Amino acid sequence: MSTVAARDDLQDAAELVRYGCRPRLRPLSDARYHDLLQRYRMDKGFRDRVEAIGQGLGVQVIAAHTQEGLVLHALDGGLFTYRIKHDLKRSAERRLILGLVHIAIAARVYPTEHDLEDETVKRISVGEVDAFLRHLVEQLREASKDADGLPVPEAAVDAVWRMYAMRPPAKPTAARRGVTQTSTQSVIAEALEWLVHQGMALPAPEFGPGHYRLLHRFRLQVSEAAAMPAFVTLRDIRRAQDAGMAAPTDTEEM
Structure with a gap:
């Protein structure tokens, strides 16, 4: 050459x-x-x-x-590495909850290794993620008590779910044109819109407000982070929830 x-x-x-x-x-x-x-x-x-x-x-x-x-x-430490904690435009509490929401979205739609290998497009909604996280909060609340029913001293992760639990699911704005920034569903909507901006999701309004499709690109990014302890924990809870409710996630063919 x-x-x-x-x-x-x-x-x-x-x-x-x-x-x-x-x-x-x-x-x-x-x-x-x-x-x-x-x-x-x-x-x-x-x-x-x-x-x-x-x-x-x-x-x-x-x-x-x-x-x-x-x-x-x-790659970690690279020019394009993004960390929610470095986004100083949002409060520390909102950044922590956003991090929890992103992990919850991934765990909700990819509870098993088979799901991570399946190329069918997954659908999810703001309400579905909120319901999953409310279920998670209840699971963690039970796990935070010892055999005598007394609270166990907080671990680092406890602060995040406690913050989530204190927020209302959906609090309408004064003009009733959306939900306030203090509600959990506003944080979930923000996380899903960020995925849209990153080319990992698309709005799916034909299924109703707050519905999205998660694309192949998102599945691949989740695969790269599948060993993260927080993701593994939430995925275990998701599988246990499925076993008890027998409610699979909606999918559609590519």
Whole structure:
């Protein structure tokens, strides 16, 4: 390969990574993106260069999906790493609850390893997540008592669910055009809208207000974090809830 060809090849690889950093862009709507993605899938040398550039920028390529494009996962400490705790625009309490909500969404729709491997699109609603977290609160409240029924000294996680339990599920605004920022459902809606902005979800208003589809990109990101202790705990509670209620999550074919 000539020097000019090698330079052009690296530029193409970097361009594909740039496309991957725009998660809402779809390759089917951009011919250049589609061609580069196909090249990544077919040409091992080009694929290696794309992944090396990604690693240098602090992102890992976890999929090249024909519909959703190049799926990147931010590596710890990398340029694109996002931490809710670093978002100083929100109060510390709201950031903690947002973190709990994000984990709950994942645990609600992917309670087993099989679910994480299943490519069917999952549907979820604000109300469904809130009901799951209310169930979680009751489980943790029971677990926080010792054999004599006395509260056990709080662990770090206790503070989060106690904050959640103190908030109303849905408190209408004065104009009755939504719910107040202090309600749990407003936090859940914020988390789901953030997933939409990141290209991991789509609104599904045809199923009613507050309904969303969780996309392939979200499932892959959850797979990368599946060993996180908090996720494992919530997923165990979700499986136990299913065993008692026999209420599977709605799914639809891709």
